Amino acid sequence: MKRETLFLKVAIFVIGSPILALCLFWVPGIIGEHSIIHHDLSLWRAPMMIGLYVTAIAFFIALYQAFKLLRLIDKEEAFSEESVGALRVIMICAITISVFYVLVSPLLYAMAQIEDAPGLLAIGLVILFASTVIAGFAAVLKKLLHQAIEIKSEHDLTV
Template structure:
């Protein structure tokens, strides 16, 4: 099992690295430059940064929980309440990200309209739909895992 989970752990790190780089370098730069170019948006500078960092924290919490889930698989503890809890946290983080982007889409529309850049809206929609799909997938996996744990405990009591 270690080879398969090693590949997935590396994939999790490869997914998290660019997001961390964006949070450290791109977000402060783009928000600062954008507010200089467009004074109307300068009011929104700090709320946008705070919102992006809140979604980044939720994203990294979900990545950490996925690493925990992979370690449970390595230890042959995949069918446990700890795995269900990790999936629940992943689902909650995805819902937080989705809710934030639903709330921010009108602001993204205003920003895109003022700078004539419709790609901003597309990026927001992609993040929204991806996090919604992840939330639904985690909910389905959580339900399946709970059912499997119940069946396993019934079989253990039968023997």
């Protein structure tokens, strides 16, 4: 199984690296630049940075849990309560990101109006939609995995 999961492990790294770079270099610069140019947005600088970093932390926790799931698959322990727990954490992280972007969407709309940049709102909506889909998918997988574990444990008891 290690060969099959290697691609997914690399994909997790490839997805996480640019997001980490954005969090370290781009977010502080762009938010600082906007607060200098638009003084009415300077009040929102700290809440915006805190919110973006909270969602980034949730994102990286979810990536770690996905990596943990892949390790469990490699060890042939995919049908375990640890896998269910990892899927639960992924679901909670995705819901956290969704809730944040629902709450911040009015601010994104206001910033898009000030900047005349409708793409800003579109990016927020794409992130909201993607995290909602991931939360739903993780919930379904968690339920299926939990049922499979119950069936497996019943089967083990009858043998």
